[in-house]
Amino acid sequence: MIRSNNTREKIERAAIRxxxxxxxxxISMRDIAGEVGVTxxxxxxxxxxxDALVWDIFTLYYDAFAAKLAAVHEPHPTLxxxxxxxxxxxxxxxxxxxxxxxxLLLAQHIQRLAPKGYQxxxxxxxxxxxxxxxxxxxxxxxxxxxxxxxxxxIVLQTALYHLYQKPRSTKLQPQATTLSDACWRIVKQK
Amino acid sequence: MIRSNNTREKIERAAIRxxxxxxxxxISMRDIAGEVGVTxxxxxxxxxxxDALVWDIFTLYYDAFAAKLAAVHEPHPTLxxxxxxxxxxxxxxxxxxxxxxxxLLLAQHIQRLAPKGYQxxxxxxxxxxxxxxxxxxxxxxxxxxxxxxxxxxIVLQTALYHLYQKPRSTKLQPQATTLSDACWRIVKQK
Amino acid sequence: MIRSNNTREKIERAAIRxxxxxxxxxISMRDIAGEVGVTxxxxxxxxxxxDALVWDIFTLYYDAFAAKLAAVHEPHPTLxxxxxxxxxxxxxxxxxxxxxxxxLLLAQHIQRLAPKGYQxxxxxxxxxxxxxxxxxxxxxxxxxxxxxxxxxxIVLQTALYHLYQKPRSTKLQPQATTLSDACWRIVKQK
Amino acid sequence: MIRSNNTREKIERAAIRxxxxxxxxxISMRDIAGEVGVTxxxxxxxxxxxDALVWDIFTLYYDAFAAKLAAVHEPHPTLxxxxxxxxxxxxxxxxxxxxxxxxLLLAQHIQRLAPKGYQxxxxxxxxxxxxxxxxxxxxxxxxxxxxxxxxxxIVLQTALYHLYQKPRSTKLQPQATTLSDACWRIVKQK
DNA sequence: GATGAATGAGTCTTCATTCAT
DNA sequence: AATGAATGAAGACTCATTCAT
Numbered sequence: 001m002i003r004s005n006n007t008r009e010k011i012e013r014a015a016i017r018x019x020x021x022x023x024x025x026x027i028s029m030r031d032i033a034g035e036v037g038v039t040x041x042x043x044x045x046x047x048x049x050x051d052a053l054v055w056d057i058f059t060l061y062y063d064a065f066a067a068k069l070a071a072v073h074e075p076h077p078t079l080x081x082x083x084x085x086x087x088x089x090x091x092x093x094x095x096x097x098x099x100x101x102x103x104l105l106l107a108q109h110i111q112r113l114a115p116k117g118y119q120x121x122x123x124x125x126x127x128x129x130x131x132x133x134x135x136x137x138x139x140x141x142x143x144x145x146x147x148x149x150x151x152x153x154i155v156l157q158t159a160l161y162h163l164y165q166k167p168r169s170t171k172l173q174p175q176a177t178t179l180s181d182a183c184w185r186i187v188k189q190k
Numbered sequence: 191m192i193r194s195n196n197t198r199e200k201i202e203r204a205a206i207r208x209x210x211x212x213x214x215x216x217i218s219m220r221d222i223a224g225e226v227g228v229t230x231x232x233x234x235x236x237x238x239x240x241d242a243l244v245w246d247i248f249t250l251y252y253d254a255f256a257a258k259l260a261a262v263h264e265p266h267p268t269l270x271x272x273x274x275x276x277x278x279x280x281x282x283x284x285x286x287x288x289x290x291x292x293x294l295l296l297a298q299h300i301q302r303l304a305p306k307g308y309q310x311x312x313x314x315x316x317x318x319x320x321x322x323x324x325x326x327x328x329x330x331x332x333x334x335x336x337x338x339x340x341x342x343x344i345v346l347q348t349a350l351y352h353l354y355q356k357p358r359s360t361k362l363q364p365q366a367t368t369l370s371d372a373c374w375r376i377v378k379q380k
Numbered sequence: 381m382i383r384s385n386n387t388r389e390k391i392e393r394a395a396i397r398x399x400x401x402x403x404x405x406x407i408s409m410r411d412i413a414g415e416v417g418v419t420x421x422x423x424x425x426x427x428x429x430x431d432a433l434v435w436d437i438f439t440l441y442y443d444a445f446a447a448k449l450a451a452v453h454e455p456h457p458t459l460x461x462x463x464x465x466x467x468x469x470x471x472x473x474x475x476x477x478x479x480x481x482x483x484l485l486l487a488q489h490i491q492r493l494a495p496k497g498y499q500x501x502x503x504x505x506x507x508x509x510x511x512x513x514x515x516x517x518x519x520x521x522x523x524x525x526x527x528x529x530x531x532x533x534i535v536l537q538t539a540l541y542h543l544y545q546k547p548r549s550t551k552l553q554p555q556a557t558t559l560s561d562a563c564w565r566i567v568k569q570k
Numbered sequence: 571m572i573r574s575n576n577t578r579e580k581i582e583r584a585a586i587r588x589x590x591x592x593x594x595x596x597i598s599m600r601d602i603a604g605e606v607g608v609t610x611x612x613x614x615x616x617x618x619x620x621d622a623l624v625w626d627i628f629t630l631y632y633d634a635f636a637a638k639l640a641a642v643h644e645p646h647p648t649l650x651x652x653x654x655x656x657x658x659x660x661x662x663x664x665x666x667x668x669x670x671x672x673x674l675l676l677a678q679h680i681q682r683l684a685p686k687g688y689q690x691x692x693x694x695x696x697x698x699x700x701x702x703x704x705x706x707x708x709x710x711x712x713x714x715x716x717x718x719x720x721x722x723x724i725v726l727q728t729a730l731y732h733l734y735q736k737p738r739s740t741k742l743q744p745q746a747t748t749l750s751d752a753c754w755r756i757v758k759q760k
Numbered sequence: 761g762a763t764g765a766a767t768g769a770g771t772c773t774t775c776a777t778t779c780a781t
Numbered sequence: 782a783a784t785g786a787a788t789g790a791a792g793a794c795t796c797a798t799t800c801a802t
Contacts (some may be wrong), residue, residue, distance in 0.1 A: 007765080025215030025304075029793060038286075046765095050793065097779050109213075111354060146348060146365055150372050153347025154340045158791080161339040164301060175336055182340050185379075186372045197782080221777060231778080232783050240776065387761080405595030406682075409797060421799080422762050430797065489593075491734060525735075526728060526745055530752050533727025535719045541719040544681060555716055562720050562756045569755075577786080597774060609788050611774080616786095620772065 010036045010047045012057050015118040020102035024054055024110060051113055061100055065093065066121035079133040080184050087155060087180035091172040094159055102163060105156065123148050130187060139187050151183045198236045200226045202247050214300055224331065241303055248297040251290060255283065256311035269323040270374050273341070277370035280345055281362040284352070292353060303362035313338050320377060327330055329377050341373045388426045390416045392437050400482035404434055404490055416436065419426055428519055430512035431493055438487040445473065457512035460564050463531075465516035471552040474542070482543060503528050510567060519567050531563045578616045580606045582627050590672035594624055594680055621683055628677040631670055635663065636691035650754050653721070657750035660725055661742040664732070674735060675726065688737035693718050700757060709757050721753045 014035035018027045029050055033040045047053035072089045073082035094101045107113070109122065126148045133139045158179060161170055204225035208217045218274070219240055223230040237243035262279045265270035284291045297303070316338045323329045348369060352362055394415035398407045407429070409430055413420040427433035453462035474481045486539045488500070506528045513519045538559060542552055571614045584605035588597045599620055603610040617623035642659045643652035664671045677683070678690065703709045728749060732742055 023215070023299075025213070028791075030791085038765095040793080041768080044764055044794070062249070112216075143365075143368070146368055149348040149351040150344045150369070153343030153345070154376075155343070157337060157343025157346060158339040159337065166337075175333075178333065178336055179340070181379075182376045185375045186344075189371075189375075218774075220774085228782095229784050230786080234777075235782060302774080403595070405593070408795075410795085418761095419763050420797080421764080424798075425761060473700075492596075523745075523748065525731065526748055528726045529728040529731040530749070533723030533725070534756075535723070536727060537723025538719040539718060541715070544658045544714075555713075558713065558716055559720070561759075565755045565759075566724075569751075598770080600770085609787095610772085612787055614773070653784080 007038065011043060011046055015053060015057055016103045018098050018104060020099040023106060054107060055113040062104050063121060065104065066125065070125060079129060079138050082129060083183050084180040087183060088176045090155055091176040094172040123152060126151060142187050142189060149189050150186050154182050155179055168174065196226065199234060201236055201374040205243060205247055206293045207289050208308045209296060210289040210337060213296060238371050244297060245303040252294055253311060255294065256315065260315060269319060269328050273373050277345060277373060284362040285348055309366040313342060316341060330379050332379060337377050344372050345369055387418065389427055391423060395433060395437055396483045397479050399486060400479040403486060407468050434487060435493040442484055443501060445484065448507065450505060459518045461510060462509060464560040467535060467563060468556045471556040474539055474552040485539065503532060506531060520569050522569060529566050530566050534562050535559055577608065581613060581616055586671050586673045587626055589676060590669040593676060624677060625683040633691060634643055635674065636695065638658060640695060650698060650701060651709050653753050654750040657725060657753060658746045661746040664729055664742040671729065693722060697722060710759050712759060717757050719757050724752050725749055
């Protein structure tokens with residue numbers, strides 16, 4: 001009874017770990033199965049196919065992460081505080097589960113997997129936050145979509161830099177204020 | 191300077207176009223050969239193997255681009271002007287040859303291809319520019335590597351956003367000043 | 381005579397329907413189970429394996445059909461009348477349960493399933509009918525096996541033609557006399 | 571130079587032999603490749619996929635056979651003579667290349683392979699022959715499609731009977747006149 | 761009677777690469 | 782320079798079947 005979802009979770013973790021390390025196209029169903037310790041066929045009892053496996057896992061964890069970020073910024077009244085809280089949460093997440101963070105970062109790029117008209121939750125939330133802040137005159141009028149892209153670029157590219165250029169032990173959290181200050185400076189605009 | 195080697199250039203363009211559209215792992219040697227109009231075997235007369243093909247093309251164009259950016263910022267005395275010139279050049283490049291820009295953007299991610307200890311020219315240049323500006327007290331002391339990552343993130347993520355979310359005809363150049371202003375605000379710090 | 385075994389009957393009908401539509405090799409145990417609404421494993425409670433499933437269903441219905449044909453021709457004294465009655469019954473059967481008819485038609489071809497020395501009941505009956513008619517001088521001497529094949533060919537190929545080329549609603553019964561006349565003309569041999 | 575089409579022909583014969591013996595679904599690409607003495611991958615240089623392989627071979631030989639039958643009946647003026655010539659040619663074909671005959675017989679059943687609206691050449695020819703004969707008053711008015719089915723049934727079912735019930739050495743040609751007489755008796759209609 | 765999870769062998773197909781010509 | 786044929790390894794996926802529950 002308890003054993004039920006056990007395999008599925010093992011598959012999820014194995015897929016996350018492997019894809020984080022070698023990318024979606026760099027791994028095979030065989031790899032995942034081997035990592036879990038089951039046959040390839042067993043994977044198909046839990047996921048329809050490879051694409052679905054990646055996409056299902058992606059949305060599951062991505063949405064959870066988006067929800068966490070929403071909860072994290074919610075109590076704060078100002079955009080600046082919200083940004084700081086969210087960036088800090090991102091850094092903490094990166095440090096706590098680097099594989100998952102990397103997986104989410106990579107899976108985003110696989111446009112092919114997303115159903116038509118799919119809207120990623122995170123940029124959507126950011127856009128809305130910025131729009132509200134503009135309405136409240138916290139920040140000047142600006143192109144919300146470009147600002148969203150820039151803010152995300154600041155965080156993601158720094159994460160990427162840590163991923164590729166720094167030893168695995170290096171933490172991102174020490175950079176949290178640097179990053180959120182930068183984000184704020186961009187949307188505040190002069 | 192007529193490069194007699196016509197087929198090789200055709201292969202380069204075909205690879206760039208296809209990889210920009212579907213990613214390195216999404217295309218096969220057969221796809222490239224088909225696009226060029228030759229046999230797969232013919233590709234091996236111009237490149238040792240698939241990895242080399244991608245990597246050779248990547249470095250060829252990436253280095254050329256890096257050189258262009260160097261030439262573009264060189265005449266300008268201040269960091270701010272340098273940044274503005276470079277960002278503008280990036281946007282112009284994106285608009286003029288979106289396939290190549292995309293290819294360069296994607297190929298960067300394929301760590302596996304790079305020889306050990308490979309240092310991408312662009313971030314290196316940026317780091318040096320920032321270091322110099324600090325020395326000259328144009329900008330305050332700061333973690334040069336983080337600043338580099340953030341500046342690149344601003345430009346690249348915005349490009350990515352245009353790639354994935356906007357129709358192919360949308361240009362990036364109108365955003366050039368917005369982007370370079372943002373970059374400047376980040377390194378200027380306060 | 382209530383057969384308590386409800387699931388087994390559902391399996392039979394599902395198998396007949398699916399195999400009629402896509403052939404024995406075109407369907408899987410999963411397909412059948414899905415059609416019935418049970419697990420694949422459940423099928424194995426009613427049939428030892430896939431081959432047995434098909435064969436058991438085949439013989440069950442084939443023998444029943446052969447028995448019906450026997451009952452149908454029995455009251456008639458002459459071969460001509462017997463043929464007419466049987467052909468008519470065939471056409472009626474085709475019209476009433478096209479899936480079952482098709483299934484029986486197809487399953488015949490799967491020689492592999494039949495136990496060694498298996499003799500299909502229908503041709504056997506026909507052969508005996510012809511032999512008797514010859515003995516009684518109703519029809520001239522002839523190669524009974526060839527005649528049997530020809531008579532069956534007339535009916536079966538016409539059925540096949542209706543199956544493949546005509547809309548599902550087309551009935552075979554209107555052709556019954558045409559067919560039985562043809563059969564008679566063949567065995568009568570002018 | 572001469573070696574060119576050699577492999578393709580070997581593949582054709584291997585496929586014909588194996589499919590005649592075990593049916594299309596009973597054989598794998600591996601089987602065919604093994605029989606030819608090449609890798610599975612080599613098959614894909616000559617045929618797009620398994621379905622195409624079977625269909626291409628089928629049409630190639632089926633059309634050739636249909637053309638031969640056309641040539642065979644052409645010189646004869648009367649329907650009766652035409653039928654006799656064609657049936658004789660069928661029997662001779664059966665005896666000479668039983669594998670190919672069987673393959674053609676089986677492949678016909680795989681409706682899935684045929685492109686939409688595909689019209690088999692043989693029944694079409696027969697229908698036209700019958701229609702002409704009716705117009706010329708050689709035979710009485712009748713449902714041409716049903717007559718075509720019955721004529722084909724006579725020949726094919728007899729062939730099938732030989733295939734399944736008789737030793738491989740048994741010839742069909744001795745039955746040629748029996749069969750063509752039967753066909754004639756059916757269309758002549760007393 | 762039936763399920764859910766799993767297996768192992770097998771399916772077709774694609775891939776990068778090689779080589780004789 | 783380029784082709785056509787071939788390979789061997791690997792890819793994703795399916796299948797009939799089993800078994801503990």
